[in-house]
Amino acid sequence: MKDVVVRIAGIEIVNIKNVSYGKIELQGNQLAVDSEMKADILGIYGQNGSGKTAVIEILEFLKKLMSGNFLPPEIQDYITKDSNEAECKFSFWIKHKKEAFNCDYSFKIKHFEKSTYITKEKLSYKNCTGEDKKVNLEYRVENEEYLFTPQYRFNEFIQNDQARRIDVAVAKKLAMKECRSFFFSDEVIKLSETSDIPDLSKILMSLKDYAFKNIFIIKNIHCGVINLNLAMPFSFKQKNAEKDVFGDLAVSLMEPSVFPQKEFDLLTEIVSSINLVVKALIPDMALVIHNYGKQMTAEGDEGIRFEMLSQRNDQLIPLKYESEGIKKILSVLNMLIAVYNLPGICVAIDELDAGVYEYLLGELLEVLEKSGKGQLIFTSHNLRPLEMIHKSSLVFTTTNDKNRYIRFSNVKSNNNMRDVYLRSINLGGQSEEIYAATSDFEISRAFRKAGRLVND
CATH class of the missing domain: 3.40.50 (Rossmann fold)
Structure with missing residues (x-):
């Protein structure tokens, strides 16, 4: 409303x-x-x-x-x-x-x-x-x-x-x-x-x-999958001209993920907003989505195969090798961005x-x-x-x-x-x-x- x-x-x-x-x-x-x-x-x-x-x-x-x-x-x-x-x-x-x-x-x-x-x-x-x-x-x-x-x-x-x-x-x-x-x-x-x-x-x-x-x-279950290096859940709320988009996207840390094109585009937007703040919190660091190209999803739809990487200066490493603290910050950062900008949001962590x-x-x-x-x-x-x-x-x-x-x-x-x-x-x-x-x-x-x- x-x-x-x-x-x-x-x-x-x-x-x-x-x-x-x-x-x-x-x-x-x-x-x-x-x-x-x-x-x-x-x-x-x-x-x-x-x-x-x-x-x-x-x-x-x-x-x-x-x-x-x-x-x-x-x-x-x-x-x-x-x-x-x-x-x-x-x-x-x-x-x-x-x-x-x-x-x-x-x-x-x-x-x-x-x-x-x-x-x-x-x-x-x-x-x-x-x-x-x-x-x-x-x-x-x-x-x-x-x-x-x-x-x-x-x-x-x-x-x-x-x-x-x-x-x-x-x-x-x-x-x-x-x-x-x-x-x-x-x-x-x-x-x-x-x-x-x-x-x-x-x-x-x-x-x-x-x-x-x-x-x-x-x-805490949110952190559990991170600590076990199973997945990286990104909690998010994005506002665009059409409607509010919100929820969780879980990206695998064990192997490359395959997302439908629409979800991949949404993840790209989320990572872009996160990177704007990451530069101020952790100098010389950025999240990178390495796109391997098109691949069919498990449901038989056309999707994108990709992997999440951490970039420090010119070095790239898989995100799963980052510290637990950094992964925790990254997973909730879009929520903190929402708290900073939106008066009607309530985030409980x-x-x-x-x-x-x-x-x-x-x-x-x-x-x-x-x-x-x-x-x-x-x-x-x-x-x-x-x-x-x-x-x-x-x-x-x-x-x-x-x-x-x-x-x-x-x-x-x-x-x-x-x-x-x-x-x-x-x-x-x-x-x-x-x-x-x-x-x-x-x-x-x-x-x-x-x-x-x-x-x-």
Whole structure:
């Protein structure tokens, strides 16, 4: 949708993995109608297994549901073991031409016997540029007569039309069967276009389009295929005169690849944009596509056989022999270009620092925060970014599973956040404990005991 920008303003997690409760408010500017939007960077820090990756994963759930897709069967494994249901809540700012909305969307998933399904969804929104009242809609599986409440809103949606009521009932059954969203189903969105609920169609279409085209999730499996030298996945978003082009292209590192002409041309465009930035990040380096000529694809279509090479000055080597850090940067670089230039994009990257030189990582994030326009959410173990980005762009995990995410308090403007973080680990001083203390003596003792067990 043109002239629409959506930004995530807040995230809440209930009973996902080891997070009993956690809340994060993003610090990016609200979408005032006439203001220029700036980058919104969020770095999540904490010890291993403390809930960092959970944030990335629920954003993936959000993308699937708002795109109209189903949640995978393994979703049940994400629910905290001592509970049979979990809930995720999100807040958004939506800029729609000359209007601005704040919007909340939440969903609850429940595992019962052998099935997992969405038992509840809530959607609420308000036009911030008008005097309209806030619209609140709530869908519950157990509601039979009124598939969502309040009753008068359901009546505005149905319009006393039996055919519309049947279509909504069908949407409910499909949502339950396939673990999909009720509100973002094709049936409900189509009916919303002719309903009497103000702005409903506008909100649903804006969020669905945003999820499908502008939320990008890069998980550790993305790095896994790189580390194993199997393939090089390029995540990308390209804008051209006709439409947005986005997704992933996986190029083999084991042997030359064969792409259809259209995909090869797209890869050429992606590599061209990446090379413009690579020169500034890694002097004297460029990506090269070595074209071996035409060859039939596995599907029997005409394609291009090629290999990805790394060029340093006049030397060419296969890309698979480059360092893991450089390959990681190259694989996400088009996404970072999008974050720099596009206000409506949200890129979430798990372990952004994996294999990346810490000084370069800090420089990248500083440039994106100062001059970018989109949203970047990342997890990291490297502490260099703590010295480079503003304290409002940082969230830290705690040892309290009922208050999993905090921002540091009592931090002065001239404090080095890296020093503050390390001091807080060793001495405390924050509202929650942020590190489960370890003992050198206990670690050494455990190693000795394990050694005796092995020798015996």
